[in-house]
Amino acid sequence: MSATTAAEARPNAMAGAVKDAAITALVALGLFIPIVGLRTDVSPSGTLMLRQRWGDVAILVGIAFAGRLAMLAWRAFRGEAKPASAARTEAIRKAGKSVAPVLLALAVVLPFIPGTGRYELDLGILVLTYVMLGWGLNIVVGLAGLLDLGYVAFYAVGAYSYALLATTFGLSFWVCLPLAGILAAFWGILLGFPVLRLRGDYLAIVTLAFGEIIRVVLINWASLTGGPNGITGIPRPSFFGLTFSAGGGPGSFADFFGIEPSPTHRVVFLYYLILALALLTNWISIRLRRQPLGRAWEALREDEIACRALGINVTTTKLTAFALGAMFAGFAGSFFATRQGFISPESFTFIESAIILAIVVLGGMGSQIGIALAALVMIGGFEVFRDLDEWRMLVFGGAMVLIMVVRPRGLVGHRTPSVALREKRSIGAEHVAEGHG
Amino acid sequence: MSAPMLAIEGAWTRYGAVEALRDVSIEVGQREIVTLVGANGAGKSTLLMTICGAPQAQKGRVLFEGRDITRMPTHEIMRLGLAQVPEGRRVFPRMSVMENLLMGAQVAGHDPKPLLDQVFALFPRLEERQAQRGGTLSGGEQQMLAIGRAMMSKPRLLLLDEPSLGLAPLIVRQIFSAIRDLNEKEGLTVLLVEQNANQALRLAHRGYVLVNGRITLRGSGQELLAMPEVRDAYLGGGH
Numbered sequence: 238m239s240a241t242t243a244a245e246a247r248p249n250a251m252a253g254a255v256k257d258a259a260i261t262a263l264v265a266l267g268l269f270i271p272i273v274g275l276r277t278d279v280s281p282s283g284t285l286m287l288r289q290r291w292g293d294v295a296i297l298v299g300i301a302f303a304g305r306l307a308m309l310a311w312r313a314f315r316g317e318a319k320p321a322s323a324a325r326t327e328a329i330r331k332a333g334k335s336v337a338p339v340l341l342a343l344a345v346v347l348p349f350i351p352g353t354g355r356y357e358l359d360l361g362i363l364v365l366t367y368v369m370l371g372w373g374l375n376i377v378v379g380l381a382g383l384l385d386l387g388y389v390a391f392y393a394v395g396a397y398s399y400a401l402l403a404t405t406f407g408l409s410f411w412v413c414l415p416l417a418g419i420l421a422a423f424w425g426i427l428l429g430f431p432v433l434r435l436r437g438d439y440l441a442i443v444t445l446a447f448g449e450i451i452r453v454v455l456i457n458w459a460s461l462t463g464g465p466n467g468i469t470g471i472p473r474p475s476f477f478g479l480t481f482s483a484g485g486g487p488g489s490f491a492d493f494f495g496i497e498p499s500p501t502h503r504v505v506f507l508y509y510l511i512l513a514l515a516l517l518t519n520w521i522s523i524r525l526r527r528q529p530l531g532r533a534w535e536a537l538r539e540d541e542i543a544c545r546a547l548g549i550n551v552t553t554t555k556l557t558a559f560a561l562g563a564m565f566a567g568f569a570g571s572f573f574a575t576r577q578g579f580i581s582p583e584s585f586t587f588i589e590s591a592i593i594l595a596i597v598v599l600g601g602m603g604s605q606i607g608i609a610l611a612a613l614v615m616i617g618g619f620e621v622f623r624d625l626d627e628w629r630m631l632v633f634g635g636a637m638v639l640i641m642v643v644r645p646r647g648l649v650g651h652r653t654p655s656v657a658l659r660e661k662r663s664i665g666a667e668h669v670a671e672g673h674g
Numbered sequence: 675m676s677a678p679m680l681a682i683e684g685a686w687t688r689y690g691a692v693e694a695l696r697d698v699s700i701e702v703g704q705r706e707i708v709t710l711v712g713a714n715g716a717g718k719s720t721l722l723m724t725i726c727g728a729p730q731a732q733k734g735r736v737l738f739e740g741r742d743i744t745r746m747p748t749h750e751i752m753r754l755g756l757a758q759v760p761e762g763r764r765v766f767p768r769m770s771v772m773e774n775l776l777m778g779a780q781v782a783g784h785d786p787k788p789l790l791d792q793v794f795a796l797f798p799r800l801e802e803r804q805a806q807r808g809g810t811l812s813g814g815e816q817q818m819l820a821i822g823r824a825m826m827s828k829p830r831l832l833l834l835d836e837p838s839l840g841l842a843p844l845i846v847r848q849i850f851s852a853i854r855d856l857n858e859k860e861g862l863t864v865l866l867v868e869q870n871a872n873q874a875l876r877l878a879h880r881g882y883v884l885v886n887g888r889i890t891l892r893g894s895g896q897e898l899l900a901m902p903e904v905r906d907a908y909l910g911g912g913h
Contacts, residue, residue, distance in 0.1 A: 529780050536777050539766035545728060546760045548752030548781035548827070654770040654805065 250313065258305040265301035269294045330651075337606045340613075344512055348505045358504045362511055362576065364616045366569055369515035371596040371608040372522055373565030378594065379603035380522075380531065381558035382538025384441040387428070387448025388593055391421040391563035393455060393585035395570025400468040400580055401461070410474035410575050414568060421567025422560040424451075429559035433552055436541070448590055455582040467581025474575050476506055507576050514572060518565045519605055525561075527655050534558050535603075535655075592616075599640050601647025610648050614640075677740050678703050679831050679863045680725065680756075685734035687717075687724045694720040695731070696887045702831070707857050707864040709895065711871040711908055712884035718867040719761055721884065722833050725865075726758055727751050738831070753781055757829035761836050763820040767809025771800055774808045774819055778826030786826065792860075793822040796852055814845035821852065831863045832856070838870040846870065850877050871908035875899045883908075 274294040280286040347353060347361055370392065377385045398417035402408045408416075432443050455462045462468065473481060479490040481503035490506075491498035525531035533554045536544050544551055574580050596615055600607035618636060622629045644650060680702040687695040694717045702708045712718045724731050725738075727748045736744045743751050752758070757778075766774050775793060779786040794801035797818040803811060808819060817837055824832060834853070838846040850873055856862040868874035875881050875895040883891035883904060891898060898904050 532773065532777060532780065535769060535773075536766050539768055540764050542760055543764035543766065545748050546726070546752065546758040546764070547778055547823070548749050549777075550747075550749040652768055654773055656770075656773055656776055 254306060254309040254313075257309060258302050261305040262298050262302035265298045266294070269297045273297060336610075340606075340609060348508055355501065355504060358501075358508050360617065360620050362504070362508050363620075364613055365508070365511040365515050366573060367593065367596060367612040367616045368609050369511065369518050369569045370566060370593045371600065371612050372515065372518040372605060373562050373569065374593050374597050375562075375600075375603065375605070375608055376522055376525075376534070376565070377558050377562035378597050379608075380526065380538065381534040381555065383555065383558060384437060385444045385559075385562070386441045386587075386590055386594065387444040387446070387451070388562070388566060389585045389587070389589040390428075390448040390451035391425060391566035392570040392573070392589065393451055393582070394421045394424050394563075395567030396574040396580045396584070397455065397462060397468070397570075398567065399571030399574045400471045403472045403575075404468060404470060410472065410571070414571050417571035418564040418567040421570065422564040425559040425561075425563025426556050428563075429556045433555055445587070445590075448585075448587060452582050452585050455585070463581075465581060465583075467579060467583075468574075469579045471574050471578050471580065473503065473578065474506070474510065481506060507572075511569075511572055511576075514568055518568075521561075522605065530554070530557060532655060595637060599637065599647055601644075601649040601651075603652055604647065604649035607647055607649030611640075614648075678737075679706070679739060680865065681735075681737040682721070682725070682731075683735045683737070685721075685724055685731040685736065687720055687729055687731050689720075689729065694887050695724060697734070698884070698887070698889055699734075700882050700889065700892075702863060702865050705857065705861050705863055706880060707853070707866060707878045709866045709868055709871075709874040709878035709881040710884055711868055711874060711881060711898075711904075713907070714869070716884045717887040718884055719835055720887075722758065722835050722865070722867055725751075725756070725833060749781075752827075755829055756831040756833060757824035757827050758833040759817075759820045759824045759835060759837060762839065763813075763816045765808035765811070765816050765819045765823070767807065769808055770805055771808060771811070771819055772804045774823050775800070775804075775826050778823035782827035784826075784828050789826050789828060793825055796825075796855065797822055814841050814848070817841060817845075817849055818852070821849070825856070829862070831865065834864060834866045836867060836869060838868060838873070846873060850874075853877065869908075871904065872899070875904075 274290055276288045276290060277285050278288050344361070344365070348358060370388070374385065374388045377383050377388070395417040398420045399410070399413040402413045402416060403410070428444065428447050432440050435443060456465055458464070459466075475481070476490050478488075479493050480488060481500075482489050482498070486492060486498075489498065490502055522531075526535070533544070533549050534557075536547075536549065537551065537554050537558075541551060544554070573584070577584075592615065596611045597608055599615065600609070600611035614636070615633075619629065619633060622632050625632060640648065678701040680700075682698055682700050685695055685698045686693065698717075698721060700708070700710070700721075710718055710721065720729075723729065725736055725743075727736075727743065727746055731744055734744070735742055738751070738754055738756060741754070743754065766777065769777070775790060776786055779789055799815055800818055800822055803815065808816065811819060821832075821834070821837070832853075837849050837853070841849070853864055853866070854877060857864055866874055866878065875898050878895040881893065881895050881898045882889050883898065891901065891903065893901070899909075
C-alpha cells in the first residue's frame with residue numbers, strides 16, 4: 238500500500254472506530270439504565286423507594302466507550318491476527334505437560350502448606366468437587382458429545398441416596414458410596430433410554446427437563462425426602478471406623494493416633510477424600526479414552542451415522558456414557574451430603590448444571606487438565622472476588638466472555654490423539670476451522 | 675455357480691408413506707463388482723441402507739451368504755463381514771487418520787497391523803497423513819480414508835455409496851482403480867452405487883438401473899453402457 242492511501246485510510250478508520258465505540262456505549266447505556274441506574278431501597282419509613290444512580294451509569298458507559306476504542310486501537314496496532322506458529326504451539330504443549338504434575342503436587346501438599354487454614358481447605362474441597370463433576374460431565378458432553386443440561390440431577394440422586402440410606406438404615410459412608418454411584422448410574426440409563434434418538438438442542442431440552450423433574454420430585458415427595466426442609470443429621474464419614482469427633486475420646490481418629498484432637502482433621506480428611514475421588518474419575522476417564530469404548534464415544538460425538546456403518550452399537554455406547562457420567566456425579570453427590578451433613582433441593586438447581594457445563598466448555602471439551610483449570614478459575618475466582626459483592630456476577634460473566642473471546646475452543650483446545658503407531662503428534666487448534674467439532 | 679454373496683429378494687422399503695423401493699431384487703455374486711445406477715432420488719442409497727437394516731425392508735428378504743439378515747439390527751449386520759462406505763464419506767473430523775482407521779477395525783476385532791499395512795499400500799497418502807485430523811484432508815483423501823476405514827474390518831463384501839461425489843475426475847479414476855485392485859487382488863466383492871454411470875459401469879461386471887424405486891434394466895456393464903436408454907438418461911446422450 239502506498240503512503241498516500243494509508244494516510245487517507247487512517248481518518249476513515251478513526252471515524253469508523255469512534256462510531257463503533259459509540260454504538261457500544263449506546264448498548265451499554267440501554268443495559269445499565271435498568272440494571273444500575275435504578276435501584277430499589279427500603280426507605281427509613283419502611284416503604285420501597287427508587288434510588289437513581291445516573292453518575293454510575295455515566296461512568297460505566299464511559300468505560301464501555303473507552304474500552305471498545307482501546308480494543309479497536311489494539312487490533313489495528315497489532316494488525317491481522319496471526320495464527321500461532323508451530324514453535325509456539327509446541328512451547329505451549331511442553332508447558333502444558335508440566336502444568337498437570339505441578340497442580341497435582343500442589344493439591345496433594347495443600348493441607349501442609351503453612352498458612353492453609355480452614356477457609357483454604359474448604360475452598361479446596363469446593364473446587365475439587367467441581368473438578369470431579371466437570372470430569373464426570375466431560376464423559377457425557379466432551380467425549381460422547383451428548384449435551385446434558387440436567388447433570389445436577391445425578392448429583393442430587395447421589396446426595397439423597399447417601400443421606401437416605403445412612404439416616405434410614407444406618408449404613409456407613411463407605412457402603413453407601415458405591416450404592417449411590419450405582420443408583421445414579423441407573424438413573425443415567427433411565428434418562429438415556431428415551432433420549433437415544435435425540436441429539437444437540439433437542440437432547441439439551443429433555444435433559445434440562447429431567448434435571449428439573451428430579452428437583453421438583455425432591456421438593457414434593459416430602460414423606461421421603463423431607464421436602465424443602467431437606468435431610469439433616471447426615472452421618473459424617475469415618476476413617477476406617479475411626480470417627481472425627483472434636484472432643485477426641487475412645488475410637489476417634491485423634492485418640493488412635495495419639496494426637497491432639499482438632500476439628501481440622503476431619504476437613505483434611507474430607508479434602509483428601511474428594512481429591513482421591515476426583516483422581517479416580519480422571520484416571521478412569523483417561524484409561525477409557527484409550528479403550529474401544531472411549532474411542533466409540535469420541536466417534537459417536539463426531540458422526541453417529543458413520544458409527545452405525547462401522548457396526549458400533551450406538552445404543553449401548555450412549556447408555557454407557559450416560560451411566561458412567563451419572564455414576565461420578567453420584568459419587569460426588571454422596572460426598573457433598575456427607576460433607577455438609579445437611580442437604581435440601583436448593584443445592585441442586587439448574588444453575589449448578591449450568592456452572593458444571595460452563596466448566597467443561599471453558600476448559601475445552603474433552604481436555605482433563607483444561608477442565609481442572611476452568612474449575613479452579615471459575616469456583617476459586619468466584620470466591621476470591623467475594624468482596625466485590627453484587628459486582629461479583631459481573632466479573633464472573635466478564636471472565637467467561639473473555640475466555641471465549643481469547644480462546645474460542647476452551648482453555649485447552651487441542652485434542653491429543655488417543656493412538657499413535659509410528660509417531661505421536663498433537664494437532665493445534667490452528668489446523669482446524671473454528672466451529673468444527 | 676456358487677450361492678450369491680448377497681441377494682435381495684422382492685424388497686419393499688418405505689419412509690412413512692413414501693415408497694422408496696418397490697419389489698427390488700438384485701444379486702451380487704462372489705468376487706463380482708456390481709454397479710447400481712440411477713438418478714437422484716431413485717432409491718439407490720435406500721437400497722444400500724436396506725441391506726444394512728436402517729431402515730429395514732417391510733416386505734421381501736435380504737440374504738448375505740445365504741443368511742437372512744432382513745430383521746437383524748444394524749450393528750450386528752455390520753459384523754458379519756460386510757462393510758459400508760457411507761454417502762458423503764463421513765470420516766471422523768477431529769480424530770486422526772490413524773484413529774479413523776482403527777475405528778474401522780474395532781468391531782471386527784482383527785489384528786489391525788497387517789490390515790493397516792494393506793490399507794497404506796493401497797493408499798500411500800494415508801500413511802503420510804496418519805497423524806493429521808480427518809477433517810483436514812482433501813475430499814479425495816477423505817474418500818480414501820473412508821474406504822480404508824471400511825477395509826479395516828476385513829470385509830468380504832464392500833458397499834460403496836457414491837464414492838465419486840464431488841471429486842475431480844483424476845481422483846475418481848484413482849479411487850475406481852483402487853476398487854478394481856481390491857476386487858482383483860483381494861477377491862473383494864463390491865456393490866457400488868453411482869450417479870457417475872459411465873465410469874462405474876466400465877468398472878462393473880454387472881449392473882442394474884434403478885428408476886423410481888424399481889429395477890428397470892439389468893445386464894453386464896458393457897451391455898448397459900451400450901443400451902440407448904442408459905446412454906440417454908445417464909451418460910448425457912452421445913457420450
